[in-house]
Amino acid sequence: MAEEAIKLGGKRKSIFMDKVKKLLPDGGNLNLCLTCGTCSSGCPATGLENMDPRKFLRMAALGMDEELTSTPWVWMCTMCYRCVYACPMQIDIPALVYEARASWPRETRPKGIVGSCDMALRNESCSAMGTPPDDFVFVVEDVLEEYRETQPDFKDMEAPIDKKGAYFFLNQNSREPVTEPDEMVPLWKILHTVGADWTYGSKGWAGENYCMFLADNDSWEKIVKTSINTAKELGCRVFLNTE
Amino acid sequence: MYQYYAKWIREGKLKVNSDWNKDLKIKFTVQDPCQIVRKSYGDEVADDLRYVVKSIVGEENFIDMTPNKSNNYCCGGGGGALQSGYKEQRLQYGIVKDKQIKVTKADYCIAACHNCHAQIHELSEHYGGNYSVVHLWTLICLSLGILGENERAYLGDDLKEVAVYGA
Numbered sequence: 486m487a488e489e490a491i492k493l494g495g496k497r498k499s500i501f502m503d504k505v506k507k508l509l510p511d512g513g514n515l516n517l518c519l520t521c522g523t524c525s526s527g528c529p530a531t532g533l534e535n536m537d538p539r540k541f542l543r544m545a546a547l548g549m550d551e552e553l554t555s556t557p558w559v560w561m562c563t564m565c566y567r568c569v570y571a572c573p574m575q576i577d578i579p580a581l582v583y584e585a586r587a588s589w590p591r592e593t594r595p596k597g598i599v600g601s602c603d604m605a606l607r608n609e610s611c612s613a614m615g616t617p618p619d620d621f622v623f624v625v626e627d628v629l630e631e632y633r634e635t636q637p638d639f640k641d642m643e644a645p646i647d648k649k650g651a652y653f654f655l656n657q658n659s660r661e662p663v664t665e666p667d668e669m670v671p672l673w674k675i676l677h678t679v680g681a682d683w684t685y686g687s688k689g690w691a692g693e694n695y696c697m698f699l700a701d702n703d704s705w706e707k708i709v710k711t712s713i714n715t716a717k718e719l720g721c722r723v724f725l726n727t728e
Numbered sequence: 729m730y731q732y733y734a735k736w737i738r739e740g741k742l743k744v745n746s747d748w749n750k751d752l753k754i755k756f757t758v759q760d761p762c763q764i765v766r767k768s769y770g771d772e773v774a775d776d777l778r779y780v781v782k783s784i785v786g787e788e789n790f791i792d793m794t795p796n797k798s799n800n801y802c803c804g805g806g807g808g809a810l811q812s813g814y815k816e817q818r819l820q821y822g823i824v825k826d827k828q829i830k831v832t833k834a835d836y837c838i839a840a841c842h843n844c845h846a847q848i849h850e851l852s853e854h855y856g857g858n859y860s861v862v863h864l865w866t867l868i869c870l871s872l873g874i875l876g877e878n879e880r881a882y883l884g885d886d887l888k889e890v891a892v893y894g895a
Contacts (some may be wrong), residue, residue, distance in 0.1 A: 528800055529824040532819045560812045561821065565762040565802030597811030636894060638878060658842045667878045671865035674874050675733075679741040693842070698808025725890040726764075728729050728863055 506717040507585045507627045513577035518542055526567035526641070534558040538568045538578045545581055554580075554588040557692030560595050561706045586700035594699055601695035602704055612659040612691035617653050622646055622687055624662045632670055644669075647715075648684035654716035656692035662699060673725065683725070686715035692727050729842065730764070733868065737783050744787035744871040748891050756785045756867075757793055757834035759825075760800040760847060771797045778858035780864065781838060784871040788831035791832040801825055803839075805847025818847070819854055825852045829859055835886065838889040840864040849882075869893075 518539070520581035525537035536558040544553055561621035564579035572578075591599065596685045612621075629644045645651060655676075676683050689712030695703035716724050742881040758781050758848040760766070765774045776795035782786040782790050793800065804821035812818070825848065829837050837852075839861050862882045870883075871874035876893045889895075 492783060500887070527801075529804060529821045533820060537837050559813065561809065561814055561817045563802050563804060563807030563809050563821075566767050567762070567799070567802060567807055570798055595808070595814075597813050598808045601811050609810055632876075638874065638893075640868055644801060660846075665881055668863070668881060669867040671863070671875060674872075675736075675742065675865060676804040678872065678874070679736045695808060695811060698811075724734070726729060728841070 499545065499550065500587070501550040501553055501584070502545040502548070502581070505545075508584065509580055510579055513580050514574050515542070515545065515576060515581065517574040518546065518576055519574060521573065521683050523571045523573065524576075528562075528568055528701070530558070530562045533561045542576065544582065554585050556585075559585040560598075570670050583641055583700055584595060589700075591699075591701065598631075598695050598699045600694075602699045602701055605708055606696070606704055607681045607695060609688040609711060610665075610676050610691050611692045611694075612687050612713050613695045614659040614663050614691075616659055616663055616691075618687040621662055621690055622683075623659075625685065627664045628669060629673070632673075633724050638706065639677060642673060643672050645684040645716075646689050646690075647719060650720045651682050651684035653681060653683035653720065653723050654719065654721035656712065656727055657683055657685060658727055660694045673708075684719060684721065686712070686719065689713075689715045730768075730777045730780060730864075737780060742749045742804070742868065742872070744783075744868060746784060746789070746871065748871060748873075748881045749789055750889070753789060753849045754785070754836065754886060754887070755789050755791055755834040756781060756831040756836045756838055757791050757829060758843070759793075759803060759836040759844045760797055761839075761844050761888055762800070762802045762806055764841065765800065766798045772801050774798065775843065777864075780868070784867050786824055791834050801828060803844045803847045803851070805843035805845075810843060810846055812877055813815070819851070822847060822851045826857055827857045834859060835884070836860045836862050837865065838862055838864055844893070845882075 497620050497667050522539050525531045525539040528538050531537040559582045562582050601613035605611045605613050607615050608617045610616050610618050625644050633640050694708050760774050801824050803825045804818050809818050837859050839848050850861050873891050875895050
């Protein structure tokens with residue numbers, strides 16, 4: 486005679502996964518895992534901290550909330566979505582990772598990411614390097630003037646800031662204006678060559694958003710809004726992300 | 729950005745060509761940034777990216793990584809990883825990307841994304857790959873003959889003096 490089936494007793498333990506499921510369209514398909522491992526086999530973060538995407542999801546399904554919300558692996562996964570792309574069930578594991586990041590008290594999250602987010606909140610540039618709008622405007626104008634003077638084919642080149650009605654609102658990674666300003670020029674030349682009507686904004690010009698990586702939703706939104714509102718106020722038609 | 733580069737080349741507004749590389753035969757591969765390709769615009773934008781790259785370096789001088797486009801591996805620089813403080817793990821993560829690039833034997837990896845650019849640059853140095861990492865805008869201007877000598881921070885010695893504007 487067959488042994489009696491094992492009965493699972495007690496209430497379901499998982500709180501974290503249930504919480505995340507509620508946040509996602511179709512619950513992020515988090516309960517559809519076939520345990521095939523396609524996610525983990527193609528994930529460059531597999532093995533770091535003895536973790537991988539399948540294991541992370543299985544731990545969530547088993548309700549191992551404490552382990553999930555304390556492993557530093559969530560800061561090593563880049564949320565690149567290759568696991569979702571490869572998954573036959575389109576399970577949104579990166580969203581689970583994001584919420585695990587968000588579950589860390591802010592002051593315990595990686596210092597570098599917290600710092601970059603806080604820098605961006607310091608002024609209306611929203612630059613992770615803390616560069617104020619005036620400094621950005623100065624560098625752009627200074628570099629432009631130099632190139633206009635020294636490169637005759639570009640004596641009429643423009644790098645407008647806050648130009649009303651420009652077609653493109655272009656953002657700019659902080660690295661160039663702050664540490665290697667000459668690297669801004671090739672893109673200006675391309676835009677000049679094609680006759681594009683574009684502008685930077687003195688507010689919200691910075692392209693990077695470490696508050697998003699920090700899983701600080703309010704600050705993430707604040708930064709995006711600063712950029713978008715600037716583009717809207719200027720009447721720009723296309724928000725153009727730099728390379 | 730890639731869609732516009734491709735559009736402007738197709739419309740004849742950016743008159744790029746690959747003549748500068750006909751004899752040099754410098755080889756290039758390209759990184760598909762996760763955020764732009766897999767997570768946003770899909771293979772279509774990856775095709776635009778390749779159209780631009782082939783137009784400026786020559787089809788015969790472009791070698792794709794495998795896998796690629798939406799199925800490409802992340803370099804390990806995204807998601808805040810560059811500032812997370814877990815450097816050792818970030819470099820460990822990047823081994824997959826470094827190997828992928830080395831297999832192409834390309835002299836340059838084009839990384840038209842700041843996170844990718846910084847991470848792949850570090851991978852090349854850390855794992856001794858000796859491949860350079862370059863923005864797309866640099867190569868577009870090089871191919872147009874409008875890249876000055878001060879705009880070549882990421883070009884290797886092989887391209888420091890090629891088609892210099894004003895020289």
